[in-house]
Amino acid sequence: MFDVISAMLKIRLPRSLFDRMISHCRSEYPHEACGLLSGGEGVAGRIYEMPNAESSPVSYLVDPGAQFRAMKEMRENGERMVAIYHSHPQSRPYPSQKDISLAFYSDAVYIIVGLGGDAPADVRGYTILDGRVGEAGIEILP
Numbered sequence: 001m002f003d004v005i006s007a008m009l010k011i012r013l014p015r016s017l018f019d020r021m022i023s024h025c026r027s028e029y030p031h032e033a034c035g036l037l038s039g040g041e042g043v044a045g046r047i048y049e050m051p052n053a054e055s056s057p058v059s060y061l062v063d064p065g066a067q068f069r070a071m072k073e074m075r076e077n078g079e080r081m082v083a084i085y086h087s088h089p090q091s092r093p094y095p096s097q098k099d100i101s102l103a104f105y106s107d108a109v110y111i112i113v114g115l116g117g118d119a120p121a122d123v124r125g126y127t128i129l130d131g132r133v134g135e136a137g138i139e140i141l142p
């Protein structure tokens with residue numbers, strides 16, 4: 001019998017890439033930042049900082065043209081998109097109703113970086129499938 005719990009999605013990313021993701025999110029403050037992580041087998045190896053086409057403090061839309069080019073480059077590198085990240089400059093790092101309804105990649109981890117002022121970033125991972133949100137693990141590699 002297929003066990004859903006043991007199939008929990010998990011993403012591993014090197015510390016350097018994690019730090020770059022956080023600094024990208026801080027640099028877009030007070031707007032939401034967004035980007036993609038590529039790699040394979042649950043390990044991220046490359047970061048693509050994407051423009052937020054909505055330039056908003058409460059929502060994001062990965063610029064479609066930039067995403068198309070990034071995903072083409074991933075394929076050319078033999079990689080796939082393993083995670084999509086964005087920041088929540090003010091609210092807690094949990095998917096908004098809009099985040100949920102616009103989540104189309106069931107095999108990617110949705111990472112949300114909560115930026116609470118000067119506090120350390122609160123980074124959480126989720127899977128979003130058919131409007132249902134599950135937790136995904138994030139492991140930082142040295």
Ligand SMILES: [Zn+2]
Pocket residue numbers: 059086087088094095096099112
């Ligand atoms: Zn969001």
